[in-house]
Amino acid sequence: MFRLDSDASALDGIINATGPGGERFGLLWVGGNNFQGEAYDSTQRFAIDASVVAGAGNWHHVIVRYDQTNLSTWVDDMDDAAATSIAMTGAQAAAVLTAVLNIGNHPSAVFKGYIAEVIIFPTALDQTTRRGITMYLKGRYPSMALNDTTTAVSFGATTASYSTSAKAFTLAGGSTVFQLLCATGVPAEDRIASCFLDLGFTLTDKTGALNYTAVNQSYQSRHFLKAELAAAASITAGAVLDHNAGAGGTFTLEGNSIDLFLVPPVSQALSGDATLRIAFFNATSQRIWRLVINDVSNIAGYAEVGKWSVSPYVQATYCHSQDFSKTLEELSPIGYGTHGSHFADERTAALGVDAHMAGHAGCRPDALRDARADLEGGADVLRGLGSSLHPHRHVLRVPAGPCLVVHDRPYPAVEHPREPRGGAGLRCRACPWSRRTSATVRLAYETTCGPWTI
Amino acid sequence: MAVPRFLYPNYVRAASTAVSVSSELSSHPRHWLQDPLRSKPWRSKTGWTIVAGFNDEITFRTDDGFRIGHIVPGTYATGAAMATAVATAMTNAGYNPRATLACSGWWRGDSVVVVAGRASQATDLSSNGTRHASQSTAADRPLWLQAAVDNRPAFYFDGTSTTMRLSTAAP
Numbered sequence: 259m260f261r262l263d264s265d266a267s268a269l270d271g272i273i274n275a276t277g278p279g280g281e282r283f284g285l286l287w288v289g290g291n292n293f294q295g296e297a298y299d300s301t302q303r304f305a306i307d308a309s310v311v312a313g314a315g316n317w318h319h320v321i322v323r324y325d326q327t328n329l330s331t332w333v334d335d336m337d338d339a340a341a342t343s344i345a346m347t348g349a350q351a352a353a354v355l356t357a358v359l360n361i362g363n364h365p366s367a368v369f370k371g372y373i374a375e376v377i378i379f380p381t382a383l384d385q386t387t388r389r390g391i392t393m394y395l396k397g398r399y400p401s402m403a404l405n406d407t408t409t410a411v412s413f414g415a416t417t418a419s420y421s422t423s424a425k426a427f428t429l430a431g432g433s434t435v436f437q438l439l440c441a442t443g444v445p446a447e448d449r450i451a452s453c454f455l456d457l458g459f460t461l462t463d464k465t466g467a468l469n470y471t472a473v474n475q476s477y478q479s480r481h482f483l484k485a486e487l488a489a490a491a492s493i494t495a496g497a498v499l500d501h502n503a504g505a506g507g508t509f510t511l512e513g514n515s516i517d518l519f520l521v522p523p524v525s526q527a528l529s530g531d532a533t534l535r536i537a538f539f540n541a542t543s544q545r546i547w548r549l550v551i552n553d554v555s556n557i558a559g560y561a562e563v564g565k566w567s568v569s570p571y572v573q574a575t576y577c578h579s580q581d582f583s584k585t586l587e588e589l590s591p592i593g594y595g596t597h598g599s600h601f602a603d604e605r606t607a608a609l610g611v612d613a614h615m616a617g618h619a620g621c622r623p624d625a626l627r628d629a630r631a632d633l634e635g636g637a638d639v640l641r642g643l644g645s646s647l648h649p650h651r652h653v654l655r656v657p658a659g660p661c662l663v664v665h666d667r668p669y670p671a672v673e674h675p676r677e678p679r680g681g682a683g684l685r686c687r688a689c690p691w692s693r694r695t696s697a698t699v700r701l702a703y704e705t706t707c708g709p710w711t712i
Numbered sequence: 713m714a715v716p717r718f719l720y721p722n723y724v725r726a727a728s729t730a731v732s733v734s735s736e737l738s739s740h741p742r743h744w745l746q747d748p749l750r751s752k753p754w755r756s757k758t759g760w761t762i763v764a765g766f767n768d769e770i771t772f773r774t775d776d777g778f779r780i781g782h783i784v785p786g787t788y789a790t791g792a793a794m795a796t797a798v799a800t801a802m803t804n805a806g807y808n809p810r811a812t813l814a815c816s817g818w819w820r821g822d823s824v825v826v827v828a829g830r831a832s833q834a835t836d837l838s839s840n841g842t843r844h845a846s847q848s849t850a851a852d853r854p855l856w857l858q859a860a861v862d863n864r865p866a867f868y869f870d871g872t873s874t875t876m877r878l879s880t881a882a883p
Contacts, residue, residue, distance in 0.1 A: 261861070266871065317861055359817065361834070361845055362854060362867070363875035370871025373854075374861050375820040376845075377809045387807065390779075394806025397782035398769075399862050418799035420791025480767050481734040481756050483745065488728035495719050500753060516826045517858045518865065547723075560737070561756040566745050569719035 259399055262287055262371040264315040271364020272320075273376060285322050285331075286364060287314075295322035295331035297346060306344040308333040310403075317374075317402050319395055325382035335405045336388035374399065481561045483549040485568055490515065490545040495571040496528060497536040498549065500564025507553030509535045511568070513544035522548075538571060735761040735787055759789040762797070764863040765822065770801050771808060781805030785863075810839050817843045817878070821865030824856055831856040831867050834876055845876040 260272060266287060274284025280300040288294045291312060297304045308331040310318065321332040330343040361376060362369040375398075377391070396404055496511035503509065513524035524542050528535035547568045551561050723729055725746045733742045733754060740755030762768050764785045771780050781801035788794035809815040819834035826832070830853035834845040847853045854874045860866035869875065 259861070259866075261866075263871070270871070359845065359878045361819070361876045362869035363877070368871055368873065368875065369869045372857070372860055372866045372868050373821075374864065374866035376817070377815050377819075378817040379809075380814070380816045390807030391809055392806065393804060394780050394809065397780070397801070397804060397806060398864065400782075401862050418795035418802070420795040422791060481761065482763075482766060483734075483742070483754065484732045485724050486730045486732070487723050487726070491723055493723070497719055516824075516856065518822055518824070518826075520822055559758040562740070562753050563745065564753040566724050566754075567719045567722040568724050569722050571719050 259317060259319055259374040259376075259395060259402065260372060261317045262314040262369075266314050266370040267367075269367040270369045270371070271360070271362070271367040272369050272371075272373070273359070273361050274364050275359045276365065277358070280365070282365070283322075283324060284360075284364065285320055286367060287369075293318070293320055293331065293333055295329055297324055297329050302347075304329050304344055304346050306331050306342050308342045310334060314371075317372075317399065319392065319402055319404055321383075321388060323382050332388075334403045336385070336392045337405075338385045340405070481551045483551075483563060483566055484517075485547045485566075486517070487545050487547070487568075490543045492541050492543045492570055493524075493547065493568055494541050495536065495538045495567070495569050496526060496547070496549070497534065497567040497569075498528060498530075498563055498565070499534050499567075500562075501533075501535065502560075502562040503532075503535075503551065503553040505532075507551065510550045510552070511537060512548045512550060513542060513546065514548075515545050517546050519548055519550075541570070734763050734766060757787045759787045760791075760794040761787045770798065770805070772802065772805070778808035778810075779805040780808045810837060814839060816840065817845075819845050821856070821860065821867060824865070824867075826856045827853070829855060831876070834867070843878050845878050847874075847876045 262270065268289030270287040272285045272287060272293075274282050274286075274296070276282050276284075277300075280298075282296060282298040284296055286294045286296055288307065290309070292307045292309045295306050295308070306329050308320070310316075310333050319334055321330075321336060323330045323332075324346070327346065328343045329346050330341040332341055359378070361373060375395070383391070392404065396402060493513065498509050501507075501509070509528040511524070511526045511528060512519050512522040514522045524539075524544055526537045526539050528537045530536050549563075549566060551563075553561065724731065729746075731742045731745055733756070735757040736742050737755045737757055740753060742754050744752035745754045762783045762785045768783045768785055769780060770783060771778065779802075781804060783797050783801040788797055809818050815838045817840075818837040820837065821834075823835040823837050824831045824833060825835065827850070830850065832847060832850075832853055836843040836845075852873045852875060854867040854869045854876065856865060857868055858865050860868070867876070
């Protein structure tokens with residue numbers, strides 16, 4: 259599967275096997291609309307052209323076959339009748355079998371264009387097999403030009419039905435015994451690499467059968483969220499707050515430097531409960547992060563995630579005693595930035611303390627609304643910790659214990675924060691409301707537990 | 713006592729982060745994940761969502777060998793519609809080059825090692841699994857494009873020096 263650039267030169271080596279003595283077997287683009295299969299034993303060269311209507315700028319599927327008698331080429335076709343062939347003589351077979359494969363090159367011609375897939379076989383494929391392989395490619399690359407009017411290698415009387423009451427698929431192969439391999443629970447040895455991209459079915463019967471049921475109790479069991487960071491960032495934690503996954507639902511955080519997750523270098527399951535799923539792991543720097551949701555017990559008909567965090571985690575660097583109140587900067591040498599956390603991993607169900615906004619008198623409505631939004635954002639976390647947001651008084655009820663929540667907003671920092679006046683809490687760091695349309699609001703933390711040890 | 717941990721900063725909420733999803737309801741869009749309000753969650757569409765390169769490939773074994781089919785991407789609102797799509801994919805499935813035919817080498821754009829946007833290795837998907845095509849010289853590595861054709865990746869060779877090769881004979 260490849261595509262020549264529209265400005266490709268008149269001679270491009272797409273793929274070839276080159277032996278130690280200069281012998282070759284492969285495929286070239288020779289200009290016009292012609293591809294050329296080639297076999298060369300260092301003394302005698304055989305070449306056969308196959309043409310298409312439009313060569314460059316389009317995706318093509320080309321087959322070159324050597325069967326020890328003929329060199330044959332197919333372009334966007336695979337039937338015997340469509341082959342262009344030339345009879346061969348000499349010791350070509352030995353030359354080919356000892357050659358080293360080059361992709362995108364040839365001793366006298368380099369390739370300019372795209373290659374999506376290359377497959378080589380140790381035997382010359384017959385028509386039925388070529389059709390079968392081509393059907394795979396056609397399914398994977400539906401935009402590929404292909405004369406497939408006679409290529410169907412049908413599986414047979416395959417039918418599938420769905421029972422709303424049982425929430426299960428029934429797949430039947432007619433008279434053909436079959437075994438579905440690409441579904442959750444299939445042994446790894448039966449998969450191909452891409453089969454990790456399974457459908458999310460859970461099979462109740464993985465043995466060969468004329469039919470069997472694939473249970474999928476949710477309307478959609480498999481989803482993903484993907485965050486492409488502007489640059490790689492060191493991540494040590496992932497979390498999901500407020501989700502509708504059932505008890506058997508799983509969340510897996512995957513990270514990679516590229517948007518490809520067949521076998522990602524980072525794959526971390528999140529654990530937790532019906533509200534919060536979280537995982538901490540060794541620092542890894544990746545640019546693209548994907549959260550895969552597999553939930554076969556969700557009967558809501560949709561997947562839902564309230565907040566998703568991909569973050570490094572920081573820990574307190576100071577010891578605190580009961581009734582002390584500290585600001586974020588004192589927690590860690592890492593200062594607070596323009597976007598804050600919504601998560602904390604420790605939960606208790608003990609006494610609570612009030613966190614409240616101060617200095618609202620005279621605040622302009624829009625600033626107050628922003629502050630309210632921050633309060634609710636903080637409540638996203640705090641609710642997961644057993645806290646609640648008072649609907650009218652802008653008061654957060656924070657549970658006691660080592661439950662620390664930090665929240666800030668990407669608003670302009672202010673120069674002269676007010677000093678806390680008793681108690682801890684959420685404060686307008688300044689209220690120069692008459693000059694600003696927004697303000698930084700911070701939920702400071704407070705602990706009512708004993709001193710921490712680091 | 714355990715030391716509390718803060719998840720900070722949250723890169724999902726960073727302005728420079730691009731968030732994508734397998735599907736979304738227009739009333740619960742993905743950008744709500746970046747909003748601090750609890751009342752703004754992301755929600756998927758109802759139905760089975762099939763995404764190319766994520767969950768569209770279905771493999772199975774029949775009495776004539778292993779096969780690979782592809783379900784047409786989209787959201788299927790009902791189980792019956794999804795069942796029909798599965799049946800179509802199975803009926804039109806092609807041969808699995810590895811399992812049925814024992815191909816001696818199989819390289820494709822979604823099985824790669826990428827360094828700085830270029831493919832340093834195309835990992836062999838054949839049953840042998842060891843005949844990786846590679847390029848050790850950084851400047852000679854082909855570019856790797858994530859969605860070059862039908863939302864699937866491919867290698868781009870620039871017509872000058874980019875190439876990949878096997879260090880041993882392929883067959």
